């Protein structure tokens with residue numbers, strides 16, 4: 124079965140095809156760097172990473188671009204309110220550039236901890252102002268935008284397709300404008316491409332005046348065009364990006380280029396915490412550091428955040444994270460078992476036993492991922508494989524094939540411990556001492572050593588072929 128994705132633009136599942144054979148141009152809306160990314164933000168970036176990995180599994184050459192918004196994102200996501208970064212700078216009495224630089228570095232560190240593959244480029248908005256001004260000039264020249272004093276607005280009525288992504292209609296936005304209407308706009312739904320404000324700290328001189336800065340939406344239109352060209356295969360974001368951000372990106376880019384912008388729009392649903400919204404007030408905007416402080420590894424968080432379907436709201440609690448960690452430990456255990464079984468240990472008598480079952484699990488994994496990234500189904504296939512291993516129904520060749528497949532599957536999931544971990548020498552010695560005690564039938568001593576190791580998080584399992592160990596989950 125071919126890869127099928129849910130396209131927010133058409134609201135249907137569609138077969139995935141690319142503009143250019145074998146190549147995928149993908150743009151992910153990245154963070155506005157005024158604070159630490161929380162695990163809810165990370166869900167959207169992990170979705171993008173999983174999508175990229177699944178495309179690569181299929182052999183596509185993926186050019187992934189994720190922007191960094193370091194200027195121009197206002198508090199209400201549209202034309203009003205303070206710049207998020209400047210507001211934070213005032214609060215901390217620091218320079219806004221310093222704020223955005225610091226959080227950008229931490230964002231990259233967080234992505235790395237979660238095992239996200241680095242994007243081809245992470246363009247910064249502040250470094251693409253000439254490209255934005257070029258598009259703004261073009262939109263004015265083509266009659267899609269107008270200047271009022273030092274501000275420039277996109278005129279939504281000139282672009283009849285406005286609303287095609289979100290389903291919003293200009294007339295309705297007009298009637299129910301939630302923001303106090305700026306009188307200088309021709310239509311309340313018009314949105315800013317460029318704004319002027321002498322108080323703004325991060326500002327540029329242009330033909331519109333000395334104190335200007337870009338609107339958030341034009342940033343992504345200009346950066347995607349610069350790094351990926353006029354047409355993309357996939358554009359992603361969190362569900363909160365759909366409107367107004369992505370709707371406005373479509374209007375600007377398509378008005379400017381006269382061509383369809385992105386073939387597929389994909390949006391990850393929010394993460395809930397304790398069944399509700401994450402909020403600073405409730406103190407539940409956890410970062411990776413909070414998760415690590417509770418004794419979890421980043422890869423356990425990664426598994427927890429990718430194991431649900433990206434279009435289903437996902438709930439996070441500490442108990443759910445604990446369950447995820449245990450489920451991931453089972454997959455680590457599968458890798459360890461397959462490593463052993465491929466040498467014949469604990470394997471079924473005939474080497475080819477179970478080859479068909481391994482092929483079936485692989486097909487199930489792939490068909491799950493092909494169904495719009497149905498990760499739960501894909502993981503279920505791996506657990507089925509573990510069932511076969513536990514029942515010793517795989518021969519050595521089948522186990523080797525299964526291990527090879529698991530390694531490939533983990534290139535998509537990115538969190539299973541595939542290789543044997545080397546133990547510190549003192550623990551190796553303890554295990555050897557326990558083996559000696561058992562030979563001497565000194566079970567009191569062997570139990571004592573076993574308990575000491577357990578206290579250090581090492582679980583021993585006695586098998587017919589000797590002792591095996593694993594880390595306590």
Ligand SMILES: [Zn+2]
Nearest residue numbers: 152153343368
């Ligand atoms: Zn964006």
